[in-house]
Amino acid sequence: MYFQNKNFVIIGASSGTGLSIAQQLASQGANLFTFSRSKPSTLPPGASWEEADSTNENFHLAGLPDVVHGLVYCPGSINLKPFHRISPQDFRTDLDINVVGAFRAIQQVYPNLKAAGGLGSVVLFSTVAVQTGMPFHSSIAAAKGAVEGLVHALAAEWAPNIRINAIAPSLTDTPLAANLLSTEDKRNNAAQRHPLRRIGTPADLANATRFLLSDDAAFVTGQILHIDGGMGNLKT
Numbered sequence: 537m538y539f540q541n542k543n544f545v546i547i548g549a550s551s552g553t554g555l556s557i558a559q560q561l562a563s564q565g566a567n568l569f570t571f572s573r574s575k576p577s578t579l580p581p582g583a584s585w586e587e588a589d590s591t592n593e594n595f596h597l598a599g600l601p602d603v604v605h606g607l608v609y610c611p612g613s614i615n616l617k618p619f620h621r622i623s624p625q626d627f628r629t630d631l632d633i634n635v636v637g638a639f640r641a642i643q644q645v646y647p648n649l650k651a652a653g654g655l656g657s658v659v660l661f662s663t664v665a666v667q668t669g670m671p672f673h674s675s676i677a678a679a680k681g682a683v684e685g686l687v688h689a690l691a692a693e694w695a696p697n698i699r700i701n702a703i704a705p706s707l708t709d710t711p712l713a714a715n716l717l718s719t720e721d722k723r724n725n726a727a728q729r730h731p732l733r734r735i736g737t738p739a740d741l742a743n744a745t746r747f748l749l750s751d752d753a754a755f756v757t758g759q760i761l762h763i764d765g766g767m768g769n770l771k772t
Contacts, residue, residue, distance in 0.1 A: 537563075537564045537565030538564040538565065538750065539561055539564040539565050539566035539605075539749075539750075540564075540565035540566075541565070541567070542565075542566050542567065542605040542606070543566070543567045543569065543601045543603060543604050543605055543606075543648075544561055544566050544567070544568055544569070544604070544605060544606040544607070544608065544749065545569045545570075545571070545597065545600065545604055545606070545607045545608070545641075545645055545648075546558055546561075546568060546569070546570045546571070546607075546608045546610065547570075547571050547572070547588070547590055547607075547608065547609045547610060547611060547637070547641050548571075548572050548590075548609070548610030548611040548612075549568075549570035549571075549572055549576060549579070549583075549585075549610065550570075550572040550573075550574050550575065550576040550577075551576065551577075551710070551711050552610075552708075552710030552711050552712060552738050553610055553661075553708065553710055553738045553741045553742065554570075554572070554608070554610035555576060555578075555579075555738070556738035556739055556741070556742040557608055557610070557738075557741070557742045557745050557746070558570060558579060558580055558583055559580050559742070560739075560742045560743070560745075560746050561580075561746065561749070562580030562581070562582065562583060563580070564746070567582070567601070568580065568582070568583035568584065569583075569584050569586075569597075569599065569600060569601070569604075570583055570584065570585045570586075571585070571586050571587070571588040571590075571597055572585070572587070572588065573587065573588070573589045575587070584599065586598050586599060590609075590611055590633070590636075590637030590638070590640055590641055591629075591632045591633055591636070591637055595637070595640045595641075595644075596644070597641065597644050597645065600644075600645065600648055601648065602648060602651055603648060603651045603652050604645055604648035604649050604651075604652060604656065605649075605652050605655055605656060605657065605749075606649075606656070606657045606658070606659070606749040607641065607642065607645045607649060607656075607657075607658045607659070608658075608659045608745060608749070609637070609638045609641050609642070609658075609659075609660050609661070610661060611633050611634070611637055612633065612634055612661055612663075612712060613629070613630050613633045613634060613676060613679075613712075614676065614712055614713060614715075614716065615629070615630055615675050615676055616672040616673060616676070616716075617672055617675070618671075618672060619672075619674045622674065622675050626675055627675050627678070630675045630676055630678070630679040631678075631679050631682070633679075634676070634679040634680055634682070634683055635679055635682045635683055635686065638660055638683060638686065639686070642658060642690070646698075649698050650697060650698065652698075654696065654697050654698075655751075656697065656698040656699070657698070657699045657700070657701075657748065657749050657753070658690075658698065658699070658700040658701070659700075659701055659702065659703065659745050659748050659749060660683050660686070660687060660700070660701075660702040660703075661680075661683070661702060661703055661704075661705070661741075662680040662681075662683050662684050662687075662702045662703065662704040662760055663676060663677065663680045663704055663705065663706075664704050664705065664706045664762060664764040664767050664768045665677040665680070666680050666681045666684055666704060666760075667704070667760075667762075667768055667769075668767065668768050668769075680704075683702060684702060684704075684760055687700050687701060687702045687758060687759075687760065688758050691757045691758030692758065695757060695758075699748075699753070699754075699756065699757035700757060700758070701748045701753075701756060701757060701758065701759045701760070701761060702759075702760050702761070703741055703744050703745065703748070703760075703761050703762075703763055704760050704761065704762045704763070704764065704768070705736050705740075705741055705762075705763050705764055706730060706736055706763075706764035706765055706767045706768070707726050707735055707736065708735065708736035708737065708738065708740070708741060709735050709736065709737055709738070710738055717735070723735065729767060730764070730765035730766060730767050731765060731766030731767065731770045731771075731772045732765040732766055733765075734765065735765075736763065736764070736765060740763055741763055744761055744763050748761065
């Protein structure tokens with residue numbers, strides 16, 4: 537199996553994209569160490585789970601193996617409001633979930649990734665709204681823009697020993713997006729905004745994540761991979 541005997545840490549694997557990533561990696565023989573605020577209703581056989589909240593100052597990843605081949609940080613937020621209605625606390629919350637939480641996780645796993653002897657890889661998540669201006673996205677776009685900056689800086693600092701990349705999706709059919717996809721009209725309208733005329737799925741993002749963690753992406757670092765149905769740079 538492709539990831540046989542390799543160790544991966546996934547933050548936020550209780551549902552949606554994180555769970556899909558866990559399932560895909562497990563199907564390829566990976567050893568999984570997952571962390572989230574809520575216990576998953578299901579996890580692949582052999583995957584461990586520990587409660588952990590990346591927005592908490594006491595966030596701690598317990599029970600990690602000495603060597604970690606990959607870290608995936610999945611927590612995110614969708615806080616869409618007119619700019620004048622965004623409170624400072626709203627803004628700080630988006631930063632805590634998307635940037636500060638990723639910072640905490642990466643710092644803790646760094647020694648374990650370094651121990652992988654040049655095989656370590658990190659995948660974070662951004663959003664299409666960073667490079668494509670969208671109304672009501674100022675808070676989340678700012679937070680995810682910081683994620684992209686972190687990716688570029690760490691890719692330069694850690695090369696050639698650890699690779700780090702991010703995936704920038706458009707609207708994806710996950711529990712996080714449930715309010716935006718709560719009716720058939722909303723789903724159809726969202727699909728029509730994409731040149732490929734459909735909404736992204738957790739499997740779409742998991743496929744890209746699996747690639748970035750694999751040896752097939754051994755020459756890929758510091759990149760923002762747009763998995764967005766063409767929304768980011770196409771007009772049809």
